[in-house]
Amino acid sequence: MYDYLIVGSGLYGSVVARELKDAGKSVLVIDKRQNIAGNVYTEKIENIHVHKYGAHIFHTNNKEVWDYVTRFIEFNRFTNSPVANYKGELYSLPFNMYTFNKMWGVVTPEEAAAKIAEQRKAAGITEPKNLEEQAISLVGTDIYEKLIKGYTQKQWGRPCSELPSFIIKRLPVRLTFDNNYFNALYQGIPVGGYTKLVANILDGIEVRLGVDYLENKSEFDAMADKIVYTGAIDAYFDYQLGNLEYRSVRFENEILDMPNFQGNAAVNYTDAETPWTRIIEHKWFEFGKDDEGNDIPKTVISREYSSEWKPGDEPYYPVNDEKNSALYEKYKELAAKEEKVIFGGRLGEYKYYDMDAVIASALACVKTLV
Ligand code: UDP
Numbered sequence: 539m540y541d542y543l544i545v546g547s548g549l550y551g552s553v554v555a556r557e558l559k560d561a562g563k564s565v566l567v568i569d570k571r572q573n574i575a576g577n578v579y580t581e582k583i584e585n586i587h588v589h590k591y592g593a594h595i596f597h598t599n600n601k602e603v604w605d606y607v608t609r610f611i612e613f614n615r616f617t618n619s620p621v622a623n624y625k626g627e628l629y630s631l632p633f634n635m636y637t638f639n640k641m642w643g644v645v646t647p648e649e650a651a652a653k654i655a656e657q658r659k660a661a662g663i664t665e666p667k668n669l670e671e672q673a674i675s676l677v678g679t680d681i682y683e684k685l686i687k688g689y690t691q692k693q694w695g696r697p698c699s700e701l702p703s704f705i706i707k708r709l710p711v712r713l714t715f716d717n718n719y720f721n722a723l724y725q726g727i728p729v730g731g732y733t734k735l736v737a738n739i740l741d742g743i744e745v746r747l748g749v750d751y752l753e754n755k756s757e758f759d760a761m762a763d764k765i766v767y768t769g770a771i772d773a774y775f776d777y778q779l780g781n782l783e784y785r786s787v788r789f790e791n792e793i794l795d796m797p798n799f800q801g802n803a804a805v806n807y808t809d810a811e812t813p814w815t816r817i818i819e820h821k822w823f824e825f826g827k828d829d830e831g832n833d834i835p836k837t838v839i840s841r842e843y844s845s846e847w848k849p850g851d852e853p854y855y856p857v858n859d860e861k862n863s864a865l866y867e868k869y870k871e872l873a874a875k876e877e878k879v880i881f882g883g884r885l886g887e888y889k890y891y892d893m894d895a896v897i898a899s900a901l902a903c904v905k906t907l908v
Pocket of ligand 1: 622631685686689690693705706708709806808867
């Protein structure tokens with residue numbers, strides 16, 4: 539018997555497990571995959587830590603969370619600044635003075651602001667109701683057409699006019715020459731990879747891999763007083779109200795016999811025709827160096843293809859539109875009746891969570907438990 543069974547060894551599950559263990563509780567962590575770390579899992583290929591379930595860049599303004607993660611691992615000084623490739627034209631991201639200069643030839647912040655205001659006015663948007671209107675009112679029509687429209691429709695498989703505007707609010711707009719994608723005080727990549735970070739968080743905690751909770755639910759339920767479930771909430775209830783929609787991603791990984799493919803960790807392909815959304819070149823998250831600090835002669839790239847999720851696929855991004863949010867609320871009502879079970883994390887709460895927010899939410903959850 540354990541005090542807690544934690545289903546899922548991603549960031550949420552690992553942090554909850556660590557905190558409960560440190561509070562004197564007995565815990566068992568299980569995961570249906572053969573590896574820990576959920577979607578932040580990294581695997582060493584050609585001495586490069588490859589982000590197997592999509593690129594993750596840790597960034598936060600939450601000092602408590604930063605202090606927490608840096609207890610377990612050192613972070614490097616990586617700063618995310620993706621490049622947008624629109625039909626061979628390259629633009630700086632996030633949208634900043636370099637982007638505006640390349641797009642319009644404007645030189646001063648005043649000229650850039652005037653250009654955006656002019657395009658917003660021409661589009662006649664006062665209160666943005668969806669992502670398209672939000673984007674145009676933030677950065678104008680040209681940037682929307684070249685850098686947002688195609689990318690977003692590929693990523694979400696829906697027209698921008700049918701997507702919620704909050705998605706685009708993740709992207710900062712700056713009238714300065716600052717290519718740092720995130721407005722965050724703290725940023726970096728764990729030295730040695732995310733798998734090592736999670737392994738360190740789980741140090742001394744019993745973990746069983748390759749076991750499926752939902753397939754042997756009653757057996758597992760009998761093993762612990764309480765369950766922390768971080769899998770998909772609709773799967774927990776056997777999709778009885780219908781399935782929540784996700785976007786999934788397919789990765790085509792390639793090892794290339796060259797030291798430098800694209801010169802940056804992330805290049806977004808923002809036109810509608812290129813079938814992939816972006817290409818990640820993993821070595822640049824670590825400045826092209828291996829764990830010993832040597833230059834790496836080869837490179838590993840991943841092309842990302844966004845796809846509609848169907849049962850059996852890996853769920854990546856919750857689609858928090860009106861329809862799915864309403865369905866999630868119904869599942870949440872069912873979840874409230876499961877007295878033994880706590881639902882948490884990106885899949886358990888059906889939430890487009892950043893890593894720092896997941897950790898903050900896991901820490902807050904444990905405070906209510908102990
Ligand atoms: N986005 C865009 N063009 C880009 C990059 C992002 O239009 O070149 C928009 C797009 O709608 C996307 C959102 O910004 O869904 C958030 O992008 P981000 O790269 O932050 O998403 P993530 O890294 O979580 O996949």
